[in-house]
Amino acid sequence: MTSGFDHLKLTKADAEMLDRLVDVGFEIDQLAYLTPEDEKRAKAILHMLGFLDAYPVEDASDTLIHATLARIDQYEAKHSERMQIHTPQLETTKRGFRIRIPDLIGVAAMVLVTVSVFMMISKSARNQSLNNECASNMAMVGRGLFNYALDHDGNTPTKQATQVASLFGGVAPEQTDAELLAEQGYCEHNHLNCPGHGEESGGFSYQTQSADSWDAIQKQGKVFFLLSDRNPVLDKILAKQEYDPYTPSPAHGSLGQNHLRDDGSIMTGAAPV
Structure with a gap:
C-alpha cells in the first residue's frame, strides 16, 4: 500500500544535497566541487523550495502577538524576581527607621542559632584540647x-x-x-x-x-x-x-x-x- 505523499519523499542524493544547502544558507554559489549533476540537483531543490515563498499565508493576529509578548514579559519578570535578594522593608519615621517586628524576631532567631552553634563548637574544641x-x-x-x-x-x-x-x-x-x-x-x-x-x-x-x-x-x-x-x-x-x-x-x-x-x-x- 502506497501513501499519497510518496512523490514528496527525497532520495538519498537529494537529502544529502539539501543538507549541504542548509549548511551554506541556501547559497548555491557557496557550494564547492559541484558536478553538473549536483548543480542540477541543487537548483531543482531550490526551485521546489521557492514554492514555499510564494505560498499565501494570513497576516499574523495582533491578539496572538500581544498574548505571546505578554507571556514573555511575565516569564522574565518572575525570573528576575527569583534572582533578587529581598531585604526587610524599613518604615521611615520622624526619628529614623522602624523595623517590622516579624523581621526583627527572624533576625534575632538567626543570631541565637549562630551563637549557639559557635558555643557548641568552641566547647567541643576546648574539651578536645583538655x-x-x-x-x-x-x-x-x-x-x-x-x-x-x-x-x-x-x-x-x-x-x-x-x-x-x-x-x-x-x-x-x-x-x-x-x-x-x-x-x-x-x-x-x-x-x-x-x-x-x-x-x-x-x-x-x-x-x-x-x-x-x-x-x-x-x-x-x-x-x-x-x-x-x-x-x-x-x-x-x-x-x-x-x-x-x-x-x-x-x-x-x-x-x-x-x-x-x-x-x-x-x-x-x-x-x-
Whole structure:
C-alpha cells in the first residue's frame, strides 16, 4: 500500500544535497566541487523550495502577538524576581527607621542559632584540647615511672593510702607515689594533674592495691592501669554518697576518661575505672 505523499519523499542524493544547502544558507554559489549533476540537483531543490515563498499565508493576529509578548514579559519578570535578594522593608519615621517586628524576631532567631552553634563548637574544641593535654601529662608520668624503675632495680615509688583503708578492711593499701617522681625530677608537678580538673585537689586517681595484690599483679605479667583521670565514683564512695557506677569523668566533657597502663600506653574509656 502506497501513501499519497510518496512523490514528496527525497532520495538519498537529494537529502544529502539539501543538507549541504542548509549548511551554506541556501547559497548555491557557496557550494564547492559541484558536478553538473549536483548543480542540477541543487537548483531543482531550490526551485521546489521557492514554492514555499510564494505560498499565501494570513497576516499574523495582533491578539496572538500581544498574548505571546505578554507571556514573555511575565516569564522574565518572575525570573528576575527569583534572582533578587529581598531585604526587610524599613518604615521611615520622624526619628529614623522602624523595623517590622516579624523581621526583627527572624533576625534575632538567626543570631541565637549562630551563637549557639559557635558555643557548641568552641566547647567541643576546648574539651578536645583538655583531653589531649591530659593524655600528654599522663605520658610524662609514665616516662617518669619507667626511668625511676630503671634507677631503682625495677621498683616503682609507692605509699600507703590511708584515706581508703576503710575499703580494704581497715588495712591501708599501697598506691603509686607520683609526688615522689616530681620531687626527684622524674617529671614536673604540673604533669600530675589534668588541666580539666580545675580547682579540684588530688589530680589523677592512682591504682591502689594491698602489698600482696601488687606482687601478684606484677607476677602475672598482664597489662593493668597505673592511673587515670579523677574517679568521681571513688569520690562519692569516700564521701558516703550515692553514686552511679557509670558516672563519666567531668575533666573533659563527654570525651571519656584517660588511663595510663603499665606498658606506657594511654587508653581512653567511657566510664571511670
